[in-house]
Amino acid sequence: MLRLCTAANLPEAHLLLHRLMHAGIEARVLNEHAQGGLGDIPFTHAYPEIWIMEAADAPRAREIVREFERAPLSPDTAQCQACGEFNPQGFEICWSCGKPLSREP
Numbered sequence: 001m002l003r004l005c006t007a008a009n010l011p012e013a014h015l016l017l018h019r020l021m022h023a024g025i026e027a028r029v030l031n032e033h034a035q036g037g038l039g040d041i042p043f044t045h046a047y048p049e050i051w052i053m054e055a056a057d058a059p060r061a062r063e064i065v066r067e068f069e070r071a072p073l074s075p076d077t078a079q080c081q082a083c084g085e086f087n088p089q090g091f092e093i094c095w096s097c098g099k100p101l102s103r104e105p
C-alpha cells in the first residue's frame, strides 16, 4: 500500500476514489471515520487519506490527482434521500449507503 494524497474532506476523498477505481486503480480511503464524533482529535489528524494498493499504479494515480486538483469540487452537491449524506456532483449512487441519488429537476 502506498499513500497517494490527503483529501480536504470526505466527499472529496470519495470523489477521488471513484475516479481512481474508474481508471482501474485499486484504492482505499483511510481515516474515513476519524471525522465527526471524535471532538478531541485535532482536525489536521482527521483528513481522509487516499491509499493505493499497488505502488506501480502511483504515476497514473498521481496524474488523476493532478487532474482532480485542476477541477476542484463543485459546491453543487446532491443530498442522499435515503441517508442524508452529501455527495459530490457527478455521483450517481450515494458513497455512503449505495442508494441511487435522485436529482431535483
Ligand SMILES: [Zn+2]
Pocket: 080, 081, 082, 083, 084, 085, 094, 095, 096, 097, 098, 099
Ligand atoms: Zn445515502
